[in-house]
Amino acid sequence: MCHNDCGCGETGYAGPLVGSVLPDMELDVFHKEKLGKLKLSSLNGKWAVLVFYPADFTFVCPTELEELAALYPSFQKLNAEVVSVSTDTAFTHKAWHDSSPAIGKVTYPMAADHNGALSRALGIYIEEEGLSLRGTFIVNPEGIIKGAEVNDNSIGRSAKETLRKLQAAQYVSTHAGQVCPASWTPGGDTLTPGIDLVGKI
Secondary structure (H helix, E strand, C coil): CCCCCCCCCCCCCCCCCCCCECCCCEEEEEECCEEEEEEHHHHCCCEEEEEECCCCCCCHHHHHHHHHHHHHHHHHHCCEEEEEEECCCHHHHHHHHHHCCCHHHCCCCEEECCCCHHHHHCCCEECCCCEECEEEEEECCCCEEEEEEEECCCCCCCHHHHHHHHHHHHHHHHCCCCECCCCCCCCCCCECCCHHHCCCC
């Protein structure tokens, strides 16, 4: 389902991404020193964090992906898979991984949205540039998008904040009726919305 006028055949505003199903596509990937395929529906059954960035061999992107690489074990402990995505090919991902000290630390799948189909479907494709914006999508085990963040390509993201949002999403998914306040971290106080809280926060 496309969320912008991108020329893909589905035009106009199609509603918010949060709460919608992640489109099921098969992408080329570079992962564990090998080229392969990743069908997005194969991520069902665990949480997934899709991290889109504009291009390989750039400047802000390796700082983000290196930070994600350092925290990747923490995501894995939460039964979550991290997948980085750009419109480069999987071959370009391999070349970048082989040549960049920062990207050489990446052990999660690096996916290739080389025709921009997934970026278009998520409303983050820049048609005139053939690149995606910095989009981050947190997807639950049922394939439902629970978090979406999109930045201008000049603004880098925080992997720590992405991890915190994943922890909050997981918490509320297993604690019905509770919500996480600003900057909540595991072990912190949550809220149970009700008439008795109105005007008292």
